[in-house]
Amino acid sequence: SKKIVVVGGVAGGASAAARIRRLDENAEIIMLERGPHVSFSNCSLPYHLSGIVEDHESLVVTNPQTFEERYKIEARVQQEVVKINRDKKTITIKDATTDSTYEESYDKLILSPGASPIRPSNIEGIDNDHVFTVRNVEDIRQLNAYVKGKNIKDIAVIGGGFIGVEVAENLRLAGNHVSLIEFADQVMTSYDNDMAQILHKEMVDHGLNLVTNDGLDVIGDGFVRTQSGKKIDAQAVVLAIGVRPETTLAEDAGLEIGETGSIKVDHNYLTSDRDIYAVGDAIEVYHRLLHKPTRLALAGPAQKQARAAADHIYGIPNRNLGIIGSSSIHLFDLNAASTGLNARTAELAGFSYDSVYIMPADKVNLMPNSNVMHFKLVYETPTGRILGAQAIGKGNVDKRIDVIATMIMMNGTLEDLKDVELTYSPMLGTAKDVVNHAALVAWNQLNGVYREVKVTQVRALVENGACIIDAREKNEFNSGHLKNAKNIPLSEFRDRLDDIPTDEPVYIHCRSGQRSYNMVMALQNLGFTNVWNISGSYLGINLYE
Ligand code: FAD
Numbered sequence: 368s369k370k371i372v373v374v375g376g377v378a379g380g381a382s383a384a385a386r387i388r389r390l391d392e393n394a395e396i397i398m399l400e401r402g403p404h405v406s407f408s409n410c411s412l413p414y415h416l417s418g419i420v421e422d423h424e425s426l427v428v429t430n431p432q433t434f435e436e437r438y439k440i441e442a443r444v445q446q447e448v449v450k451i452n453r454d455k456k457t458i459t460i461k462d463a464t465t466d467s468t469y470e471e472s473y474d475k476l477i478l479s480p481g482a483s484p485i486r487p488s489n490i491e492g493i494d495n496d497h498v499f500t501v502r503n504v505e506d507i508r509q510l511n512a513y514v515k516g517k518n519i520k521d522i523a524v525i526g527g528g529f530i531g532v533e534v535a536e537n538l539r540l541a542g543n544h545v546s547l548i549e550f551a552d553q554v555m556t557s558y559d560n561d562m563a564q565i566l567h568k569e570m571v572d573h574g575l576n577l578v579t580n581d582g583l584d585v586i587g588d589g590f591v592r593t594q595s596g597k598k599i600d601a602q603a604v605v606l607a608i609g610v611r612p613e614t615t616l617a618e619d620a621g622l623e624i625g626e627t628g629s630i631k632v633d634h635n636y637l638t639s640d641r642d643i644y645a646v647g648d649a650i651e652v653y654h655r656l657l658h659k660p661t662r663l664a665l666a667g668p669a670q671k672q673a674r675a676a677a678d679h680i681y682g683i684p685n686r687n688l689g690i691i692g693s694s695s696i697h698l699f700d701l702n703a704a705s706t707g708l709n710a711r712t713a714e715l716a717g718f719s720y721d722s723v724y725i726m727p728a729d730k731v732n733l734m735p736n737s738n739v740m741h742f743k744l745v746y747e748t749p750t751g752r753i754l755g756a757q758a759i760g761k762g763n764v765d766k767r768i769d770v771i772a773t774m775i776m777m778n779g780t781l782e783d784l785k786d787v788e789l790t791y792s793p794m795l796g797t798a799k800d801v802v803n804h805a806a807l808v809a810w811n812q813l814n815g816v817y818r819e820v821k822v823t824q825v826r827a828l829v830e831n832g833a834c835i836i837d838a839r840e841k842n843e844f845n846s847g848h849l850k851n852a853k854n855i856p857l858s859e860f861r862d863r864l865d866d867i868p869t870d871e872p873v874y875i876h877c878r879s880g881q882r883s884y885n886m887v888m889a890l891q892n893l894g895f896t897n898v899w900n901i902s903g904s905y906l907g908i909n910l911y912e
Pocket residue numbers: 374375376377378379380399400401402409410411412413446447448449479480481482501502503530613616646647648649663664665666667669
């Protein structure tokens with residue numbers, strides 16, 4: 368029988384071990400984990416800070432005893448693999464409980480060591496006791512105990528990726544004064560800047576002190592100082608500025624490292640050694656849209672890779688579809704999800720592309736929980752191939768983005784998306800679902816049925832004195848409008864055609880884009896040739912400005 372050793376006992380490691388057992392009742396399976404726990408829910412860690420997950424021990428999904436009893440998997444904790452001896456097919460393990468080392472042989476080795484939080488060494492105060500990172504149950508227990516035990520009120524979270532944002536949110540929910548400091552001009556780079564403004568607003572509305580375009584400079588006693596010189600109160604600091612793949616073990620063993628600095632694997636997650644697989648955050652994956660290797664630290668892909676590696680050991684063929692990067696987040700009262708490329712990454716990669724930004728209702732307006740959903744769809748021109756999407760709202764953004772992710776994986780186009788038949792009932796959605804709607808708008812745009820300018824271009828239009836028509840009703844206009852915009856409501860414009868110039872471009876917006884779209888189409892049908900819809904409309908403009 369085979370002896371299979373797995374390094375790392377969480378997302379990738381535990382999944383691989385469990386799959387191997389399902390394939391082979393006789394295999395000897397040993398799973399080695401450096402930390403005190405195997406199989407915990409990394410993704411739920413931040414929720415301990417708010418008390419949504421009250422007991423830190425419940426973050427551990429399966430313990431070594433259960434692995435043994437249910438799966439005959441020997442899960443050893445506090446055992447760090449320090450060396451791979453490829454010539455002998457053994458590994459050297461450091462046992463933290465006895466401070467001794469020993470060797471273990473393997474027929475096949477699976478590495479799933481993950482990625483560790485980055486801790487820049489050049490920042491003053493970085494080694495202080497009140498500086499934390501969040502990767503495992505022990506980290507979150509310590510952070511929570513420190514904050515609660517010392518009755519700390521002011522906390523700085525450094526880094527606005529999804530871990531930083533979730534940690535900041537949960538600390539805020541626990542009643543702390545939280546500053547979130549991000550070097551870039553926005554949080555969560557899987558969202559375009561216009562969409563990220565919605566997330567920013569949500570954070571500020573919930574009392575987070577959001578600091579963008581600024582980096583951490585110094586960690587002092589009770590404060591942090593930013594690169595721009597801001598002094599921010601902080602008796603605790605959480606670093607969430609990214610993760611670094613754990614490649615030392617592989618590198619020391621002479622396994623090939625890819626161009627992104629992660630472990631290089633083939634189609635079947637085999638490293639450059641035919642008896643060693645690698646999966647999860649530590650490996651380099653192939654981006655299906657960008658056609659190049661990339662890094663991706665997400666749990667779903669880690670589990671799929673783990674299963675594929677286990678299957679390959681047993682001769683089961685694997686289909687490696689590459690990754691597109693699909694993720695979601697809950698932020699205070701909002702949900703957000705994204706998949707594939709956004710406009711920025713499409714631009715950087717040199718795609719010929721366009722995008723639409725719509726904000727329809729997520730459910731029928733009459734229903735109690737109907738809300739606006741902000742939805743941005745990015746597609747290739749002129750092919751109409753779907754490249755990515757972002758959705759933010761109170762409702763089921765993940766359903767919408769999952770449809771798009773499925774479309775992308777199947778090389779779907781706008782035509783496919785506009786025609787895909789989806790479920791509908793008033794409490795759950797609308798007859799023309801958000802994604803169908805986005806595809807229709809994009810299809811119109813692609814086919815030149817009407818023309819649009821982006822929300823990001825509006826400021827320049829206003830500054831240049833362009834003719835902007837606000838198609839909302841008078842009372843809506845009076846409660847706030849763009850400088851110099853002319854109010855011609857959709858309900859009146861047919862009687863006021865003389866007010867609409869024909870010798871210059873006319874840019875039309877309403878609240879969400881629905882009325883302006885109808886006015887643009889009507890004006891075109893009446894012979895106006897230079898009318899433009901403002902994508903994103905007033906809701907989007909307000910958020911962006
Ligand atoms: P891990 O799950 O990190 O497991 C690696 C394990 O290997 C570690 O426990 C480590 O101690 C051990 N190890 C490393 N080296 C050795 C060694 N030499 N010997 C023995 N053991 C070793 N992903 C999502 O998709 N959605 C989310 O909402 C989400 N939220 C997250 C929130 C937080 C706070 C964090 C930290 C991560 C989150 N992730 C999320 C990411 C997800 O958890 C990871 O992508 C996933 O866990 C990767 O699996 P892995 O097996 O590669 O690494």
